[in-house]
Amino acid sequence: MAKVKGAIVIDYEKCKGCVICVAACPTSVIEMAKEVNSKGYNYAYPANIEECTGCNNCAIVCPDGVITVYRAKVEA
Amino acid sequence: MARELKLMKGNEAIAEAAIRAGADAYFGYPITPQSEVIEYLMAEKPHERTGKVVLQAESEVAAINMVYGAAGAGKRVWTSSSSPGISLKQEGISYIAGAELPCVILNVVRGGPGLGTIQPSQADYFQSVKGGGHGDYRLIVLAPSSVQEMADYVVDAFDLAFKYRNPVLILSDGVIGQMMEKVYLIEQRPRLTDEEIKQRYAWATTGKKDGTERRVITSLALKADEMEAHNIHLQKKYAEIEANEVRFEEFQCDDAEYVFVAYGSSARVCQKAVQLARNKGIKAGLLRLITLFPFPKAEIGRLTGQVKGMLAVEMSSGQMIEDVKLAVNGRIKAEHFGRFGGNIPTPDEVLYALETQIIGG
Amino acid sequence: MLAKDIIKPENLVYQKTKLMTDNVLSYCPGCGHGTAHRITMEVLEEMGIGDETIGVAPVGCSVLAYEFMNIDMQQAAHGRAPAVATGIKRCYPEKFVFTYQGDGDLAAIGTAETIHACNRGENITIIFVNNGIYGMTGGQMAPTTLPGMRSSTSPYGRDVNLMGNPLKMTELVAQLPGTSFVSRQAVHTPKHVRKAKKAIRQAFELQKQKKGTTFVEIVSNCNSGWKMTPVQANQWMEENMFPFYPLGDIKVPE
Numbered sequence: 001m002a003k004v005k006g007a008i009v010i011d012y013e014k015c016k017g018c019v020i021c022v023a024a025c026p027t028s029v030i031e032m033a034k035e036v037n038s039k040g041y042n043y044a045y046p047a048n049i050e051e052c053t054g055c056n057n058c059a060i061v062c063p064d065g066v067i068t069v070y071r072a073k074v075e076a
Numbered sequence: 077m078a079r080e081l082k083l084m085k086g087n088e089a090i091a092e093a094a095i096r097a098g099a100d101a102y103f104g105y106p107i108t109p110q111s112e113v114i115e116y117l118m119a120e121k122p123h124e125r126t127g128k129v130v131l132q133a134e135s136e137v138a139a140i141n142m143v144y145g146a147a148g149a150g151k152r153v154w155t156s157s158s159s160p161g162i163s164l165k166q167e168g169i170s171y172i173a174g175a176e177l178p179c180v181i182l183n184v185v186r187g188g189p190g191l192g193t194i195q196p197s198q199a200d201y202f203q204s205v206k207g208g209g210h211g212d213y214r215l216i217v218l219a220p221s222s223v224q225e226m227a228d229y230v231v232d233a234f235d236l237a238f239k240y241r242n243p244v245l246i247l248s249d250g251v252i253g254q255m256m257e258k259v260y261l262i263e264q265r266p267r268l269t270d271e272e273i274k275q276r277y278a279w280a281t282t283g284k285k286d287g288t289e290r291r292v293i294t295s296l297a298l299k300a301d302e303m304e305a306h307n308i309h310l311q312k313k314y315a316e317i318e319a320n321e322v323r324f325e326e327f328q329c330d331d332a333e334y335v336f337v338a339y340g341s342s343a344r345v346c347q348k349a350v351q352l353a354r355n356k357g358i359k360a361g362l363l364r365l366i367t368l369f370p371f372p373k374a375e376i377g378r379l380t381g382q383v384k385g386m387l388a389v390e391m392s393s394g395q396m397i398e399d400v401k402l403a404v405n406g407r408i409k410a411e412h413f414g415r416f417g418g419n420i421p422t423p424d425e426v427l428y429a430l431e432t433q434i435i436g437g
Numbered sequence: 438m439l440a441k442d443i444i445k446p447e448n449l450v451y452q453k454t455k456l457m458t459d460n461v462l463s464y465c466p467g468c469g470h471g472t473a474h475r476i477t478m479e480v481l482e483e484m485g486i487g488d489e490t491i492g493v494a495p496v497g498c499s500v501l502a503y504e505f506m507n508i509d510m511q512q513a514a515h516g517r518a519p520a521v522a523t524g525i526k527r528c529y530p531e532k533f534v535f536t537y538q539g540d541g542d543l544a545a546i547g548t549a550e551t552i553h554a555c556n557r558g559e560n561i562t563i564i565f566v567n568n569g570i571y572g573m574t575g576g577q578m579a580p581t582t583l584p585g586m587r588s589s590t591s592p593y594g595r596d597v598n599l600m601g602n603p604l605k606m607t608e609l610v611a612q613l614p615g616t617s618f619v620s621r622q623a624v625h626t627p628k629h630v631r632k633a634k635k636a637i638r639q640a641f642e643l644q645k646q647k648k649g650t651t652f653v654e655i656v657s658n659c660n661s662g663w664k665m666t667p668v669q670a671n672q673w674m675e676e677n678m679f680p681f682y683p684l685g686d687i688k689v690p691e
Contacts, residue, residue: 006450007443018467018667024627041466049440056451057627063471064462065453072448074438101528129527133520134553141517141550145524148511149491153524171514270529281509281525283489283532292503294494294512 002073006054008046011066017041021058021067027051030058079260086226086252087112089259090156090182093227095122097234098265099180100151101129103142107161108194109250110184114156126267136161140168140181147177148293150273150280152234156182158250159200160191162208169243170209174295176310178237180230181215182246184253187418195418196250198340201395204247205369212307214314216244216321217368219339223257231262240317241279247368249391251341251420323366324375328354332361334434335379337400338389339365341420346389348423353430360430368396376403385409385434389426392416409434454482458507463498465572467667469657470498472624473566474505476634477537480641481508490533491525493518495547497539498572506537516547519554522561533644535562541571544580544606551606558615558649562640565606565652568659569678576662580604583681588662603681607654611688617648619688623656623679625671636686648690656682 008029015037021044022030031047046052054071084092091113094102102122104114114132122128129146133139139155146153157165162183172179183204187197204217216236218229226248233244274282284290297303328350329335336346343364353360363379363386365372379386385408388397397412404410413429415421456478464470481487487508494502496515503510513521518536526534543551543565554561570588571577578588578595581603585594595603611619618640622633633655640651656678660670 005438005443007440007448009444014461016466020467020625020667020671023668023671046440052440054443054450059451060476060627060630061472061625063464063466063468065457065471065475067451068449068453069451070443070445070448071450072438072443072445101524103524131523131527133523134549137517138520138523138550138553141514141520142524142527144513144517145493145511145521146528147524148521149525149528151528153528167514168517175512281491281511282529283491284487284507284509290507291509292512293510294503296500296512298501 006052006071009068012043014066015043024057024061086223088116089223090226091116093230097231098267101146101153103139105136107158136164140165147179150277154180158184158186166209173213176241180233185249193418198391221343318370322370324372325364327362329361333359335361337363342389349426373403380407390414456507465661469624480638493522493536495538495542519550537564540567540579540581555610555650556613556615563652565654568657570659570662572659616650618651620686621654
């Protein structure tokens with residue numbers, strides 16, 4: 001059976017670390033980095049990317065539009 | 077070609093002339109003594125004649141901001157009001173000057189300050205030529221002194237506004253706005269099409285063109301260096317206007333020993349005073365200012381080498397006199413005479429002022 | 438399948454619209470303005486009208502909206518955006534024109550311009566972002582500040598006897614015959630973003646049909662002004678703002 005798998009790319013430099021995407025992700029893909037970007041924000045990163053379904057939720061609530069989403073069908 | 081001749085009020089003549097000049101829009105709000113402008117436009121249905129938009133706004137504040145929007149989209153747009161209403165428009169005028177938008181504003185001046193009176197006045201000179209709104213900006217200011225000039229200057233005003241991307245103020249008064257005279261009207265000029273506007277005015281926000289940068293109309297620059305650079309650019313433009321656009325008219329100045337300096341309806345009174353003076357053997361002349369900004373400094377300077385004294389005649393307690401004195405620079409005597417608060421000086425009063433303040437003073 | 442195998446152009450499902458510029462947004466972390474900007478631009482892109490639209494930016498936090506929205510824009514004086522939009526739209530009835538205004542701009546200094554543009558039924562779209570505070574100037578009381586809510590000019594909470602009541606502009610303009618579509622939305626969760634975008638789409642579709650003024654309020658957060666984290670602010674908004682400013686369509690075309 002075909003399964004949908006997703007992936008996200010976050011522009012770490014433009015992320016302001018607001019954490020809203022973390023709350024929006026249904027599969028707990030995103031976590032906040034312990035490191036900061038050059039603006040001093042703890043940026044969001046896809047810590048558990050294997051759980052991503054490519055649902056877009058994180059990207060559409062990101063106020064700064066820094067998340068790009070990909071999705072592909074994979075054979076189980 | 078013979079031009080059409082009509083008998084009209086100044087306020088009506090300027091409204092008709094603006095339609096014929098190819099104006100695209102008028103936004104206004106009623107106030108005495110200039111309500112005939114919008115009344116005439118509404119009655120004439122320019123939206124049917126030429127497609128010109130006419131809208132009565134909810135306030136002078138809204139009207140001038142409608143002007144900002146339409147001007148920012150490249151349209152030939154104008155508004156009119158009288159003194160208290162022009163005060164309300166100052167915020168918008170400052171934004172328009174800052175954003176470098178072309179438009180025409182008519183002020184049919186009445187007596188102030190405050191609610192003042194509905195009778196004619198020239199007490200808005202400072203407001204017109206020194207700023208009015210906030211910031212370092214200048215308006216081009218034209219002062220008609222007849223119904224014919226109300227019609228003629230609105231045509232010139234649109235041309236100047238677009239030549240310099242700067243608001244042009246027509247500084248009239250209750251006399252010129254309300255009186256009826258014959259007026260020759262120009263033939264109808266076609267309005268520019270939207271396509272012509274897009275081609276001609278690359279700065280206008282008419283919708284982003286494919287493959288080009290978006291256009292932004294703004295007067296904001298958060299960085300001081302950018303704001304200073306913009307101000308330097310504006311000052312260069314104003315200097316260019318001062319070099320190229322000074323307009324005045326001289327009446328019996330060739331052999332004059334004394335000149336009146338006046339504009340608008342005061343200039344009409346002074347013209348009669350010149351005749352009365354000449355009848356008494358006084359060699360008087362009149363320098364009638366057409367542009368108040370740019371101010372004819374050089375011509376006044378030249379006249380100081382010829383005449384013995386100047387009398388600035390204004391329907392105010394003395395505003396233009398400050399610019400006259402700056403141009404005279406102490407070389408000859410220059411004084412002010414005015415009636416104000418809605419009163420108009422008589423030629424006799426003006427002559428008496430010349431005799432007592434300048435000749436005998 | 439590894440993430441690097443999925444991240445390929447043919448698998449792209451969402452990226453920032455080209456009608457947003459690449460400038461870094463000047464808004465605080467978590468501020469709803471960015472999302473409201475983006476979905477407005479997504480609607481223009483999906484309708485294919487980005488080149489025929491002129492936007493009007495206000496005074497307030499979104500004064501620089503023209504730095505982010507990649508379309509022709511005019512910046513208006515404080516509160517005057519509906520008048521500026523009227524001037525543009527009356528001269529270009531076939532173009533799309535919208536204002537983007539905050540609550541200080543639209544509901545205080547620009548009340549007259551807003552009500553009269555709506556009452557004339559100007560064929561424009563008004564996007565109204567309401568976060569109950571003046572964000573730009575540092576968290577002062579807005580016309581929409583809730584009763585009892587603290588701000589820098591109501592430091593002990595808004596006392597309605599002293600400071601007046603919050604103004605529900607959206608309900609007010611819904612009364613006017615000139616408006617055809619009036620809706621109140623939010624953009625803090627994916628579900629709300631989708632609904633808000635749908636409302637904005639409907640607003641522009643109705644503008645296309647020349648149905649009069651369309652008005653979409655977005656109840657949003659101001660975590661800096663409210664002195665909360667973005668996540669706390671969104672929770673506070675749900676608990677306090679939504680009961681006073683209930684979400685949903687207030688007026689829809691018959």
